[in-house]
Amino acid sequence: xxxxxxxxxxxxxxxxxxxxxxxxxxxxQPSISAKKQGMNACADLVVQILERHGFHSQKxxxxxxxxxxxxxxxxxxxxxxxYNHYDVQPPEPLELWTTPPFEPxxxxxxLYARGAKDDKGEFIARLAAVDAARTAHGxxxxxxxxFILEGEEEIGSPHIAQFVREHxxxxxxxxxxxxxxxxxxxGYPGTSLGCxxxxxxxxxxxxxxxxxHSGGAHIIPNAAWRLLEALSSLKGPQNEIRIPGxxxxxxxxxxxxxxxIEALPDFETWARDTYGVKEFVGGLSGKDLxxxxxxxxxxxxxxxxxxxGEGLKTVIPARAxxxxxxxxxxxxxxEDIFNKLRAHLDREGFADIxxxxxxxxxxxxxxxxxxxxxLSAHTAESVxxxxxxxxxxxxxxxxxxxxxxxxxxIPVISAGVGYADNRTHSPDEHVRLDDFLNAARHISRxxxxxxxxx
Amino acid sequence: xxxxxxxxxxxxxxxxxxxxxxxxxxxxQPSISAKKQGMNACADLVVQILERHGFHSQKxxxxxxxxxxxxxxxxxxxxxxxYNHYDVQPPEPLELWTTPPFEPxxxxxxLYARGAKDDKGEFIARLAAVDAARTAHGxxxxxxxxFILEGEEEIGSPHIAQFVREHxxxxxxxxxxxxxxxxxxxGYPGTSLGCxxxxxxxxxxxxxxxxxHSGGAHIIPNAAWRLLEALSSLKGPQNEIRIPGxxxxxxxxxxxxxxxIEALPDFETWARDTYGVKEFVGGLSGKDLxxxxxxxxxxxxxxxxxxxGEGLKTVIPARAxxxxxxxxxxxxxxEDIFNKLRAHLDREGFADIxxxxxxxxxxxxxxxxxxxxxLSAHTAESVxxxxxxxxxxxxxxxxxxxxxxxxxxIPVISAGVGYADNRTHSPDEHVRLDDFLNAARHISRxxxxxxxxx
Numbered sequence: 001x002x003x004x005x006x007x008x009x010x011x012x013x014x015x016x017x018x019x020x021x022x023x024x025x026x027x028x029q030p031s032i033s034a035k036k037q038g039m040n041a042c043a044d045l046v047v048q049i050l051e052r053h054g055f056h057s058q059k060x061x062x063x064x065x066x067x068x069x070x071x072x073x074x075x076x077x078x079x080x081x082x083y084n085h086y087d088v089q090p091p092e093p094l095e096l097w098t099t100p101p102f103e104p105x106x107x108x109x110x111l112y113a114r115g116a117k118d119d120k121g122e123f124i125a126r127l128a129a130v131d132a133a134r135t136a137h138g139x140x141x142x143x144x145x146x147f148i149l150e151g152e153e154e155i156g157s158p159h160i161a162q163f164v165r166e167h168x169x170x171x172x173x174x175x176x177x178x179x180x181x182x183x184x185x186x187g188y189p190g191t192s193l194g195c196x197x198x199x200x201x202x203x204x205x206x207x208x209x210x211x212x213h214s215g216g217a218h219i220i221p222n223a224a225w226r227l228l229e230a231l232s233s234l235k236g237p238q239n240e241i242r243i244p245g246x247x248x249x250x251x252x253x254x255x256x257x258x259x260x261i262e263a264l265p266d267f268e269t270w271a272r273d274t275y276g277v278k279e280f281v282g283g284l285s286g287k288d289l290x291x292x293x294x295x296x297x298x299x300x301x302x303x304x305x306x307x308x309g310e311g312l313k314t315v316i317p318a319r320a321x322x323x324x325x326x327x328x329x330x331x332x333x334x335e336d337i338f339n340k341l342r343a344h345l346d347r348e349g350f351a352d353i354x355x356x357x358x359x360x361x362x363x364x365x366x367x368x369x370x371x372x373x374x375l376s377a378h379t380a381e382s383v384x385x386x387x388x389x390x391x392x393x394x395x396x397x398x399x400x401x402x403x404x405x406x407x408x409x410i411p412v413i414s415a416g417v418g419y420a421d422n423r424t425h426s427p428d429e430h431v432r433l434d435d436f437l438n439a440a441r442h443i444s445r446x447x448x449x450x451x452x453x454x
Numbered sequence: 455x456x457x458x459x460x461x462x463x464x465x466x467x468x469x470x471x472x473x474x475x476x477x478x479x480x481x482x483q484p485s486i487s488a489k490k491q492g493m494n495a496c497a498d499l500v501v502q503i504l505e506r507h508g509f510h511s512q513k514x515x516x517x518x519x520x521x522x523x524x525x526x527x528x529x530x531x532x533x534x535x536x537y538n539h540y541d542v543q544p545p546e547p548l549e550l551w552t553t554p555p556f557e558p559x560x561x562x563x564x565l566y567a568r569g570a571k572d573d574k575g576e577f578i579a580r581l582a583a584v585d586a587a588r589t590a591h592g593x594x595x596x597x598x599x600x601f602i603l604e605g606e607e608e609i610g611s612p613h614i615a616q617f618v619r620e621h622x623x624x625x626x627x628x629x630x631x632x633x634x635x636x637x638x639x640x641g642y643p644g645t646s647l648g649c650x651x652x653x654x655x656x657x658x659x660x661x662x663x664x665x666x667h668s669g670g671a672h673i674i675p676n677a678a679w680r681l682l683e684a685l686s687s688l689k690g691p692q693n694e695i696r697i698p699g700x701x702x703x704x705x706x707x708x709x710x711x712x713x714x715i716e717a718l719p720d721f722e723t724w725a726r727d728t729y730g731v732k733e734f735v736g737g738l739s740g741k742d743l744x745x746x747x748x749x750x751x752x753x754x755x756x757x758x759x760x761x762x763g764e765g766l767k768t769v770i771p772a773r774a775x776x777x778x779x780x781x782x783x784x785x786x787x788x789e790d791i792f793n794k795l796r797a798h799l800d801r802e803g804f805a806d807i808x809x810x811x812x813x814x815x816x817x818x819x820x821x822x823x824x825x826x827x828x829l830s831a832h833t834a835e836s837v838x839x840x841x842x843x844x845x846x847x848x849x850x851x852x853x854x855x856x857x858x859x860x861x862x863x864i865p866v867i868s869a870g871v872g873y874a875d876n877r878t879h880s881p882d883e884h885v886r887l888d889d890f891l892n893a894a895r896h897i898s899r900x901x902x903x904x905x906x907x908x
Contacts (some may be wrong), residue, residue, distance in 0.1 A: 024491045034765030089766055096664070155765050196669070200766045209730035212551070213879050214779050215650070215850030217753035218746040219725065219734045221568035224754035224776075225689075232686050235679075271673065275772075276663035278806075280673045292672040299671035301769050302760035307777060311488030312654045313544055313610050313757050314779055315879060316851075317731075322678075323761060325668050325768055350731075358766045395669030397767075425667050425769060 003306055005382070007136035012128060019296035020111055022049065022431040023124040023431070024104035027113035029254045033087035033155045034370060038064040046123075046149055053127045054134070055147060060167075061124070067149030069170055072130070074141030076451035081146045081410075084404065085121040085153035088115040090427045096427035112430040119179050121431040122439075123149065125417045126177070136448070142348040143451040146173055153179070153399070154380050156200060156359020161402035168406060173355055175372040175411050175450070176403060177443065182418030185270040189380035189442070190389030191262075191373065191413040194365035196296075196329035198397035199337050200358045203230060207352075208318035211306070214414040216316065221386035223320035224305035230350045231322060234298050234341075239282050241298050241326075243344040249331040253294045257392035261290045264389060264420060274421060294395050302403075323358070334360035362401040365393070370411040371453050379445035383438055415443055459836065461590035462898045466582060470891055474565055476503065477578040477885070478558035481567035487609045493519040498602055500540050500577075506510045507581045508588070509601060514621075516613040519605030520834035523624055526584070528595030530905035535600045535627035535864075537857065539607035540575040541567040550881035554772040565885040571876040575635050575885040576893070577603065579871045583897035590902070599907040600627055607633070607853070610654060610813020615856035622860060629826040629865050629904070630857060632899065636872030636889055639724040643834035643896070644843030645827065647714075650750075651782035652851035653791050657684060661806075662772035665760070674770050678759035681774035684804045685891070688752050688778075688795075692874035693736050695752050695780075697798040703785040705733075707748045708824060711846035715744045718843060728875060747847050751781040777812070781849060788814035818854040819847070824865040825907050833899035834869070837866045837892055869897050 001009075026049065031042035043059055043066040050057040055070030066089065091101035099105040101114035111121065126147075134141050148171060150160050164171060183189050187305045207221040236242050253261070266286045271277055284292055301324065306317030326337060338357055345353050366373075368390060377388035400412050417439040423429045455463075480503065485496035497513055497520040504511040509524030514579065515650050519541065538737065545555035545568045553559040555568035580601075602625060619627060637643050652669050661675040690696050707715070720740045725731055738746055760771030780791055792811055799807050820827075822844060831842035854866050871893040877883045 034763065034767060090761070090763055092761070092763065111461075154767075181724045198768070200768070207731070209728075210877075211880055212729055213850060214751075214753045214755055215781065216725075217735075217751035217779075217781060218849065219738060219743050220729055221733060221735055222732060222754055224757050228682055228685055228754070229755075231682055274663075275666055275674055277661070277675060279675060281671075281675055284673060289673050295672045297671035298666075299668045299768075299770060300676055300682070300760065301668055301767060302762045302771070303678050303757050303774065304762040305758075306754065306756035307546075308545070308756045308758040308775075309488065309544055309546065312777065312779075313488060313608075313755060313879070314652070314654070314753075316753060317756070320757065322765065323760075324851075325671075325766075326671065327671060347666065395672060396667060397669070423664075425767070426665055 003444065004136055004448060008132045008448070009441055011132040011135045012437055012440045012444065014434065016313055016367060019124050020106070020436065021431060023111060023116065024113065026120045027104045027115045027125065028102055030102045031087050031151065032090050033065060033152050034090050039151050042086050043068060050147060053131060060163070062163060064159045067151070067163050068149045068161070070147040071170070072141055072145045073141040074143040074145065077142045078451050078453070079144035079146055079173040080447060080450050081148065081171060082126050083175040084107065084147065084149045084179050085119045085151065086149050087151045088118065089154050093427065098428055107185065109434065110430040110432045112428060114375065114429055116429055116431045117418060118424045118429065119153065121436060122180050122416045125436050125439045126443055128440040129447060132440060133447040142448055143356050145447070146171060154452050156198070157161060157399040157402065158359065160399045163401050164406050172408060173285045178398065178400060178412055178414045180418055181414030181416030182439060183384065184389060185267055185420030186265060188386050188389045189242040189384045190391060191376060191415065192391040192394040193368055193397050193398060194253060194330065194393045195363065195396055196360045196393065197332060197334055197363035198359065199326040199328065199334035200360070201324050201338065201341065202321060202356045202358055203227065203324060204319065204321040204354045205230070205352055206319045208316065211318045212316040214314040214316050215429045219318050223317045226245040227322060230345060231300065233348045233350065241296065243340050245340045246296070246337065249333060249336065250296060251330045253392065260368070260390050260392045264290055266290055267331060270420065291393060294329055296329050296332060299325050299327070301325055326395065328363055329393070330362060330363040334362065360398055361397045364400040364404055366411055372411040373413060375449050375453060376413050376415060376446060379449060380442050383442045383445065415439065415446065458590055458902060459899065462586045462902070463895055465586040465589045466891060466894050466898065470887065473578050473582040474560070474887060474890065476563060477570065477575050478567065480574045480578065481558045481569045482556055484556045485541050485605065486544050487519060487606050488544050493541065493605050493759055496540050497522060498606055503581070504601060507585060514617070516617060518613045521602045521605070521614070521617050524601040526599045528597040529606070530597045531904050533598035533600055533627040534904050535602065535625060535630040536580050536900060537630060538601065538603045538633050539573045539605065540603050541608050541703040547881060549749050552882055563888065564884040564886045566882060568883055570883055570885045571872060572878045572883065573607070575890060576634050578872045579890050579893045580897055581903060582894040586894060586898040587901040594773060594859045596902055600625060601903070604706065610652070610815060611853040611856065612813065614853045618856050618860050625861060627861060627864060632852060632854060632868050634872055635868030635870030636893060637694045637838065638843060639721055639874030640719060642840050642843045643838045644845060645830060645869065646845040646848040648784065648847045649817065649821055649850055649852050649854060650847060651786060651817035652813065653780040653782065653788035653817045654814070655778050655792065655795065655830050656775060656810045656812055657681065657778060658773065658775040658808045659684070659806055662770065665772045666770040668768040668770050671770055677771045677774040681759065681776060684799060684807045685754065687802045687804065688707050695750060699794050700791065703787060703790065704750060704783050707846065713820070714844050714846045718744055720744055720846065724874065745803065747849060748783055750783050750786060753779050755779055757823055774793045781851065782817055783847070784817040784819045786817060788816065815851045815853055816855040818858060820865055827867060828869050828902060829903050829907060830869060833903060834896050836900065837896045869893065869900065
């Protein structure tokens with residue numbers, strides 16, 4: 001270990017508790033974008049926190065929730081950009097949380113709260129890394145650092161793309177670290193070279209003015225059955241998506257993609273144990289589970305119709321609705337898919353199904369050969385003492401597309417506090433303190449090495 | 455009009471307000487059997503009300519909610535039995551009620567409350583008829599009257615059949631008037647000769663230990679999709695139910711049934727307007743809508759999976775459930791259908807779908823030629839000044855089967871306060887005061903004529 005590295009680590013080891021407390025403080029402030037709950041208060045808290053760590057911060061109003069930019073000058077012309085978000089997913093179902101989602105609780109070496117990992121824990125770990133780099137560098141930063149935090153990531157980032165285009169001057173940078181990262185289910189660090197896009201829609205149908213008694217079900221049309229027929233038309237027996245033209249723009253994996261996948265372990269056992277899966281989609285197993293990342297998906301995220309309480313109620317539901325998200329591989333365009341979905345429903349006789357777009361994001365894919373990726377790999381290997389794993393694509397979605405292109409094709413990587421069982425988006429979300437520390441160590445090394453990259 | 459009839463009518467016209475107030479008092483006491491809310495308090499109130507009207511009453515505990523029997527002696531050996539129930543359907547969705555469901559409100563000539571029609575209004579209208587008959591008959595009843603009220607009709611009457619078998623001595627009677635009745639959508643009185651049975655089940659499936667992030671949807675199995683596949687296996691493209699053997703015991707309509715249906719008007723326009731139906735099940739219209747009563751049904755009464763709140767949440771639901779009711783025509787047996795449904799799911803590869811029986815009732819069918827039916831028709835025509843309509847079968851279900859056979863094959867008819875738009879089981883349930891009065895006039899005439907039937 002170099003002297004610099006031991007400075008960085010010493011600082012982070014001795015001040016970890018403070019950063020965990022700061023994460024808890026931020027998590028205690030609800031900020032549920034889907035319910036418009038606590039957004040402005042949380043944005044103000046983020047500004048306070050950035051100022052506390054030496055960032056000149058500005059809060060920008062948008063048609064949705066505020067976007068915050070924090071900037072700190074360093075000793076080189078190069079700028080590293082961090083993207084994070086201060087909004088969180090809804091905490092429901094509440095009854096499955098061991099401790100309440102907005103009352104952060106430390107137990108068994110981890111901090112439990114909604115947002116502890118996604119994305120408040122990630123944000124504070126980065127501030128820890130910045131502080132460490134500043135301390136080890138004699139009180140000034142080795143490069144410029146810019147933070148951008150939005151409050152609508154969990155609802156599809158509807159305003160970030162336009163905001164970036166309108167604030168290029170403030171966001172100019174040479175590389176970016178995305179909202180999250182960490183180690184995989186086997187404890188290996190790594191990054192993904194891209195992510196899938198998403199189209200999130202709501203399908204709703206109304207067959208009656210109001211619910212009817214089910215004694216009339218031989219003639220009165222049932223909205224739940226109608227919705228089921230429409231949903232069933234979306235997928236074929238092999239889980240293929242039946243919307244005509246759906247796959248037209250989908251790029252198949254490249255030979256480099258397949259090579260990277262070959263180098264990765266399969267995660268079948270891990271996924272079986274973690275989720276209690278008996279049979280995977282399509283009966284897949286082994287390495288085929290990795291390769292399936294290049295399959296676009298049609299996922300039912302929610303279904304609702306009629307009586308859902310205890311016992312029985314004999315009604316014909318007048319209304320039924322479904323929330324559906326499509327994960328899209330590179331070159332698929334969510335706006336194009338939305339139009340094709342509407343056309344498909346009309347063509348199949350489902351013009352009565354109301355279709356509403358709730359969110360959309362485009363896919364993103366980077367080059368495996370960028371020096372910034374080598375910097376991340378090298379520093380990660382020194383922290384985690386394990387080889388760095390490159391994944392061609394991840395299953396989730398993020399607004400990377402809204403940054404990478406407008407900022408001149410900069411490389412964007414992941415680095416952070418995650419591990420395989422953080423329960424992101426689920427009850428008992430948490431971040432492990434060791435992971436938090438290692439993320440800060442890794443990122444502080446990236447900051448340190450960044451000004452020397454050609 | 456005979457002198458007796460004008461005595462009956464005079465009494466009822468002058469005391470209608472009192473009976474409406476008594477109905478409101480009973481409706482103000484919630485008694486939601488599906489939620490076990492207010493059941494015992496309501497049972498006690500029913501006992502008080504029966505005693506107030508001269509009935510010797512007993513409350514019997516059961517494994518579920520209490521059953522109440524009230525008996526009053528009359529001047530003949532013949533006994534007329536009334537079946538009613540004091541439980542009501544859940545009031546949800548609450549936001550669609552103009553006034554709160556358990557705060558009875560009189561407006562526009564009607565009483566609005568959960569239970570105002572089904573079945574508390576029916577019960578009090580009968581007590582009014584009994585009081586009128588007693589008054590017109592010089593202070594004593596012309597025949598014996600027995601009331602039986604249960605508190606589990608809305609959850610499938612799971613305990614009434616056994617109770618009847620164990621209390622035959624108390625319930626012995628020569629004919630019965632069922633829980634409800636009234637005029638049809640064109641204002642004509644009538645009765646049905648039977649009703650369909652019901653099997654109410656809940657299907658539930660769990661594909662994961664907990665909800666997962668939808669970024670994994672290419673491999674992680676989705677409970678909502680799984681449930682949809684299972685539900686889709688239940689019906690074919692012509693709405694035929696695909697459970698093998700489902701129709702084995704189903705009796706086709708008799709020639710008398712078809713003759714009665716021919717004599718009935720078709721209700722297409724009424725049903726279109728009332729429910730805002732654009733297309734009926736199977737594209738039916740005109741008289742085919744009446745004939746469809748002999749089609750058994752498979753109705754989705756409720757669907758639930760994943761995120762159903764505002765905005766978006768990107769999850770793969772771990773659990774999904776559906777409430778489904780099958781309406782069964784004469785000779786179909788709900789226990790047999792349940793077994794066939796389970797076998798069908800297993801055979802189609804859905805052994806992972808958990809199937810729970812929530813309720814069951816058998817179909818019932820009476821003879822069109824009973825003198826009691828002629829008495830009801832004759833008296834109804836004098837009250838309503840319109841011809842009496844006989845319907846071979848109604849779409850709903852009731853525990854008539856649990857009485858008619860054990861009591862020696864007695865005839866069971868309907869007579870009551872209903873009209874076509876009472877919003878039974880729905881928001882803004884109500885009873886019109888004129889219908890209430892006419893039901894009491896009709897039933898008081900039946901009581902008066904009952905002792906003279908051979």
